[in-house]
Amino acid sequence: MTDNTEGHISGKDKLEACSTLKEILQQATEFERTARDFYAELAPKVSKKIRYLVDELVIEEQNHYDLFIDLANDPEVAAQIKQEIITPPSNKRFSDCIQLPDLGDNPDDQTILQYALGREQAAMDQYNSLADSTPEGPLKDVFTFLAQEETEHKNELEKIYYEVVHSGGV
Amino acid sequence: MSIRDLLSPFTAWKYLLKNPVTIPDPLNDRPGSARYRGFHKNDNEKCIGCGTCEAICQNGAIDMLPVKGTATQEGDSGLRPRIDYGRCCWCALCVDVCMTGSLTMSNEYKWVESDPDAFRFTPGVDEKFWDNAELGYQRPEDHRLVEAKRVTMEEMDADTRINSFAEIVNGYSIEQAKLEADRCVACGICIATCPTHMAIPDYIDAVREGNYERGLKLLYETNPFSNVCGRVCTRKCESACASRHEGEPIAIRWLKRHIIDQVPFEKYREIIGEPDAPTGKKVAIIGAGPAGMTAAFDLVRMGHEVVVYEAKAAAGGMTRYGIPEYRLPYDALDRDIELIVSLGVKVHYNTRIGSDIAMAQLEQDFDAVLLAIGLQEGRQTRIPKSEHEKVYRAVDLLDKITSEEAFELPHCAVVIGGGNVAMDIARSLARMQKQQYDQVDVVVTAMEDQQHFMADADEIKEALEEGIIIRDNCGPQGCEIDESGHLIGLKTWKVLSILDENNRFAPTYDDSDETIHACDTVIEAIGQFSDTSLLGEELTEKLEWNRGRIDIDSNGRTSESWLWSAGDCVSGPDVVHAVADGHRVASSINSYISSNESSIDKQS
Structure with missing residues (x-):
């Protein structure tokens, strides 16, 4: 599943320098790829009882990854690829998410969901910030679309979190 | 017979085309x-x-x-x-x-x-x-x-009951019970709603005619936890009762309890009857809660040898270690357990499967195994600083209270949660505070507004009467710790909404509306989960799972042919549902071990 084209240079270092749409998209793709690979590696380590959660996260991150690949190949986006974009304050937190955490040998469902929620929140903030700082046009639409995607996923995870953690609900 | 007699019926044909005599x-x-x-x-x-x-x-x-x-x-x-x-x-x-x-x-x-x-x-x-x-x-x-209002169940006033763990309600007198039973029209809609399909109109009829032994026999035909359900059943039947439409529903739960109260325990065995002849088949049950013990009750009556393994020192599961005594006196629970044990069920207490005995051993030694371990662990909010030693799970404290295990009684407690467990721990602590400190200082915070708490309306009403403060629409954000490391409060934000348009969890908060609830102890009562580590890694991998719970078929059977699961751990928390589950799996296990299927599985 690993699609590591970044060599030994850390994702974080690369992210701190980005300022064009191309770099932003690379950063976002990297964000999704690391998440996908992280969950894929985590899946066999967790109890089968909660593996469904991790498997679902792998699928979701793969979908996001595919989305960014498609975006990069979109002619309309490609036309804007060199456009300069102001790096938002949320960028630091977003890029931090590329540093993968140690969730322990056998993390429980709540720990996994909390981590996933944190990632989605960071992504949502990042794309919202980018959309806010980008003038009206196709580029802004791209970021707005991405922010919506991440928001939807975060909302879905929150619902799962409630159903898992409050199961029993007594 | 003349020719005229033969032809006369055909003369009616002449009216065929005439207008009818009857006109609108x-x-x-x-x-x-x-x-x-x-x-x-x-x-x-x-x-x-x-x-x-x-x-x-x-x-x-x-x-x-x-x-x-x-x-x-x-x-x-x-x-x-x-x-x-x-x-x-x-x-x-x-x-x-x-x-x-x-x-x-x-x-x-x-x-x-x-x-x-x-x-x-x-x-x-x-x-x-x-x-x-x-x-x-x-x-x-x-x-x-029919009378619209139900006969009032007399109970202790708040000032009296807060001083002890004595049962709050008194039970109906015979006259009161008959009056209440007279309100029932015996429509039977309640039977379909009851998870274990108790013969409700029939046992209410037994109350009417004063035939309590018939009533008890009817109760135990479908519910060996009738003592328990006569006191703490969630009574779905009453929410379906025909009388509720133009009045109050029949007090079905209290009438059940009334039957129980009228029959001396010594007579139970005689009324219920003896088990069938031994079959030579053996079933192991893990967990002596309502699901496990109901299955044990059914299986032992079918003639099978039943051995129950219980990690705690006494049977009852969450009905003993989760429900406070003022709602369910231990002697009522003990009667249900004692009856089941008297039929020949062997219970090994303080025996933990997974550490004392391996699951593989049970698989080898028994024809079938039932896993009925309940939802024994409390969920944590994991909000910032909630790892403090003075932040407890409600189920852990309720367990300590039942087990009479010492713990430092808070002077000022804040409970997180709006369900029955939250009310149980709040009201239990209030009683202990009253006895030890002569004052009650317990606050219940919950995300829902009070109208939408999951706790029973009676629980909320009685908690308020007992001096417990309820603060609704409060979303927990973190614990407050002072410079010396002492817990001093719980921070909450006002909840604006909890569910989205699809009725799924999507809370929104007003972070400008922040409250610090001062306290020395926080108790989390937000949910429970099942610790399935007893299964071991190998069996956990072999079993099929369904979103965190063991996957079972409609009879409670897992993907392993020798293993069933029932009760709260697979169906969610509810005593009467657990009883219904127990019956269902007992029937399925009986079919399995009575056929050659179990012997074939053993040989393979």
Whole structure:
């Protein structure tokens, strides 16, 4: 599943320098790829009882990854690829998410969901910030679309979190 | 016989083409009086198909029948009354007894049909020209055949009960119970709603006739936790009761308890009867809660050898270690357990499967194994600083209270959660505070508004009476710790909404509306989960799972042919559901071990 084209240079270092749409998209793709690979590696380590959660996260991150690949190949986006974009304050937190955490040998469902929620929140903030700082046009639409995607996923995870953690609900 | 006799029937053919003698409207416009008992109307939306009209009809003119487009659902049989005007005498008893007020009569009295079968029709379903008639007979407000209000259950006042863990309610006297039983119209809608399908109208009838031994026999046919359910059942039956539509539902739970209270325990065994002859088959049950012990009750009566393994020092599961004694006295629970054990069920207490005995050992030694381990672990909010030593899970503290294990009683406690467990721990701590500190200082915070708490309305009302403060719409954000490391409060934000348009969790907060609830202890009562580590890695991998719970079929059987699972750990928390689960798996296990299937599995 690993699609590591970044060599030994850390994702974080690369992210701190980005300022064009191309770099932003690379950063976002990297964000999704690391998440996908992280969950894929985590899946066999967790109890089968909660593996469904991790498997679902792998699928979701793969979908996001595919989305960014498609975006990069979109002619309309490609036309804007060199456009300069102001790096938002949320960028630091977003890029931090590329540093993968140690969730322990056998993390429980709540720990996994909390981590996933944190990632989605960071992504949502990042794309919202980018959309806010980008003038009206196709580029802004791209970021707005991405922010919506991440928001939807975060909302879905929150619902799962409630159903898992409050199961029993007594 | 003459030729005339043979031909005369054919003379009737001459009327075939003539106009009928009976004509519509022979009297011109002469409407029935305002309260005339004319043709029936039925509001199909209000009708619940309880059949009380059918039962009361002295002429057998009403039949309850299924109708197209009306489905059976909780509290509605899906049947509707069909009326036969060849039998109806227009007495209107059916209208007077109607539990929802759906059945009425129009003031229309003229109806001409050439087809006699048309006079057998379903009002409200078969369209008639009087359906919109405004006048006609309806039951007057002061004319009721059954009492609308239930007989009040007497209970201790708040000032008295806060001083001890004594049971709050007193139970009905025989006279009170008979009065309450008289309110039941025996429609039986409750039976379908009860998870274990108790014979509710029949045992209420036993109360009416004072035949308590018959009542007890009926109770134990479907529920070996009748002592428990007579006190703490979630009583879905009452939420479906026909009487609730124009009054209060029958106090079904209290009538069950009344039967229990009237029969001496020494007589239980004689009434319930002896188990069947031994079959030589052995079943292991893990967990002595309601699901496990119900299955044990059924299986031992079928003649199987049943061994129950219980990690705690006593049986009952969460009914003992989760429900406080003021709601469920231990001696009531003990009676249910003692009866089951008296039938020959062996219980090994303080025995933890997974560490004391391996699952593989049970698989080898028994023909079938049932996993009924409940939801014994409390969930944590994991909000910032909630790892502090003075942040507890409610189920852990309730366990300590039951086990009489010492813990530092908080002077000021804040509970997170709006369910029954939150109320249980809040009210238990309030009692202990009153006894030890002579004052109550417990605050319950919950995300929901008070109207939407998951706790029973009675629990909330009684908690407030006992001096517990409830702060609703509070979303926990973190614990407050002072410089010395002491817990000093819980921070919450005002909750603006909890669910989205699809009724799924999506909370929104007003972070400018922050409250610090001062306390020295925080107790989390937000949910529970099942610790399945006893299964071991190998079995966990072999089993199929369904979103965090062991996957079972409709009979409670797992993907492993020798293993079943039942109760809270697979179905969620509810005593009477656990009892129903116990019956279901016992039946399935019996089929399995009574066939050659288990022997074949053992050999393979």
